[in-house]
Amino acid sequence: MNILLIGGGGREHAIASAVKRSGGNLYSYMENRNPGIIRLSDDFLISSNLNDVLKWKYVADGKIDFAIVGPEAPLEQGIVNSLENIGILSASPSKEAAQIETSKKFMRNLMEKYSIPGNVESHYFSDEEEIIRFMKDFDRPFAVKPVGLTGGKGVRVQGDHFQSKEEGIRYAIEVIRSGIGEGKGVLIEERMLGEEYTLQAFTDGNNLIPMPLVQDFKRALEDDKGPNTGGMGSYSMADHRLPFIDEQSFEKSVEILRMIVHSLKREGITYKGTIYGQFMLTKYGPKVIEINARFGDPEAINVLTIFEGDFLKIIEGMATGNLSVKYSRFSNDSTVVKYLVPEGYGTNPAHGMEIVVDESGIERSGAIIYFGSVNERNGKYYTTHSRTIAIVGRHMDLYTAEEIAENATKFVTGRLYHRRDIGKRETIEKKVRRMEEILKDP
Numbered sequence: 001m002n003i004l005l006i007g008g009g010g011r012e013h014a015i016a017s018a019v020k021r022s023g024g025n026l027y028s029y030m031e032n033r034n035p036g037i038i039r040l041s042d043d044f045l046i047s048s049n050l051n052d053v054l055k056w057k058y059v060a061d062g063k064i065d066f067a068i069v070g071p072e073a074p075l076e077q078g079i080v081n082s083l084e085n086i087g088i089l090s091a092s093p094s095k096e097a098a099q100i101e102t103s104k105k106f107m108r109n110l111m112e113k114y115s116i117p118g119n120v121e122s123h124y125f126s127d128e129e130e131i132i133r134f135m136k137d138f139d140r141p142f143a144v145k146p147v148g149l150t151g152g153k154g155v156r157v158q159g160d161h162f163q164s165k166e167e168g169i170r171y172a173i174e175v176i177r178s179g180i181g182e183g184k185g186v187l188i189e190e191r192m193l194g195e196e197y198t199l200q201a202f203t204d205g206n207n208l209i210p211m212p213l214v215q216d217f218k219r220a221l222e223d224d225k226g227p228n229t230g231g232m233g234s235y236s237m238a239d240h241r242l243p244f245i246d247e248q249s250f251e252k253s254v255e256i257l258r259m260i261v262h263s264l265k266r267e268g269i270t271y272k273g274t275i276y277g278q279f280m281l282t283k284y285g286p287k288v289i290e291i292n293a294r295f296g297d298p299e300a301i302n303v304l305t306i307f308e309g310d311f312l313k314i315i316e317g318m319a320t321g322n323l324s325v326k327y328s329r330f331s332n333d334s335t336v337v338k339y340l341v342p343e344g345y346g347t348n349p350a351h352g353m354e355i356v357v358d359e360s361g362i363e364r365s366g367a368i369i370y371f372g373s374v375n376e377r378n379g380k381y382y383t384t385h386s387r388t389i390a391i392v393g394r395h396m397d398l399y400t401a402e403e404i405a406e407n408a409t410k411f412v413t414g415r416l417y418h419r420r421d422i423g424k425r426e427t428i429e430k431k432v433r434r435m436e437e438i439l440k441d442p
């Protein structure tokens with residue numbers, strides 16, 4: 001089976017590896033020369049123009065069986081629609097289906113219209129006068145959320161990124177004036193309190209198969225300080241749950257994703273591919289923070305590292321509407337992902353810096369490496385503006401998995417930084433205690 005993969009980061013390296021493990025041929029399109037993906041590919045195309053994919057010989061000559069898209073931007077550009085027009089089906093959503101991610105307003109409206117549980121009070125604005133008028137009588141903590149894509153860097157939450165109501169209003173106005181989030185306007189949402197978790201699922205628009213839960217760490221610095229990033233690392237547990245999520249909340253979260261996919265169907269939109277729910281467990285139960293139309297990065301790395309089913313059958317099932325649970329299996333191992341990122345990542349990353357990777361050292365130490373936004377030139381590796389290398393530890397015991405990952409970070413040298421606290425006992429126990437306090441708070 002010939003698979004076309006779009007994207008050149010750590011998530012896509014993990015997808016590439018799953019395709020190869022299940023015996024597929026891999027044809028990869030990326031903007032940077034990702035050495036991990038290139039090594040696994042039967043052929044690859046480097047270009048910063050997505051339209052070049054459609055002209056690539058394997059695509060144009062009909063050699064590709066199915067496509068899978070890693071990042072959100074090509075989904076929004078409608079690459080799945082363009083491929084379908086020339087007869088290639090994808091295990092990723094169309095432009096219309098991807099609106100569940102590319103418009104936070106579309107997502108909230110859909111949840112409202114179909115009374116899907118887990119929705120959050122949310123108000124849409126495209127005019128600054130309206131914001132000022134509305135906020136006069138609004139006296140609860142809130143979050144300011146650009147409607148469109150911002151690469152995980154646009155949302156600001158009261159008490160966290162800003163303190164006073166006035167500061168929040170000022171930012172909401174800035175979002176409109178500067179067109180932050182693709183100029184699609186801004187949402188003001190009630191602020192939720194709780195612990196966040198990720199639930200990803202495979203779907204063909206009808207059937208839905210949940211993957212193991214993952215917790216991701218968005219803040220740049222240890223102890224959840226510093227600016228938001230695309231994600232500094234993540235962990236998953238051997239039982240595919242998280243220590244602070246009860247079974248009922250897990251089941252509810254799966255049901256919410258299922259209802260979203262089925263509601264889209266009723267709107268005439270078939271959602272195919274991985275759907276990603278970013279949830280927060282609050283004292284009112286699971287709440288939807290946002291929905292993504294693809295695997296998470298790093299969360300893809302956690303789940304695909306332990307995927308032991310038939311990935312090609314899963315891709316085919318999603319793309320053709322015949323998804324079957326019998327091809328999905330995840331091993332009972334815990335995983336810890338630590339992203340090594342350029343120093344200053346989140347504000348002013350040290351890009352274009354050479355890094356040295358001792359891959360055999362990593363392998364001997366029992367860890368796994370996935371290349372992120374690395375550029376290869378003349379056999380040397382350089383950082384870009386984004387996350388550089390993901391190191392994964394995998395073990396039945398979570399804390400052993402953490403040690404494996406942490407220990408292997410020393411085999412990569414250069415102007416890089418990573419969070420030591422991800423997957424550590426203290427970090428997780430703190431989250432469990434915080435959840436207990438939120439749940440018992442009257």
Ligand SMILES: Nc1ncnc2c1ncn2[C@@H]1O[C@H](COP(=O)(O)OP(=O)(O)O)[C@@H](O)[C@H]1O
Pocket residue numbers: 120143145150151152153154155156157189190191192193196218278289290
């Ligand atoms: N209504 C909300 N209440 C509290 N925190 C929120 C709320 N909405 C978003 N956040 C916080 O902001 C982060 C980013 O918001 P999200 O909707 O996921 O946007 P994006 O990932 O596109 O930046 C979330 O991970 C969460 O921590």
Ligand SMILES: [Mg+2]
Pocket residue numbers: 152278290
């Ligand atoms: Mg998010």
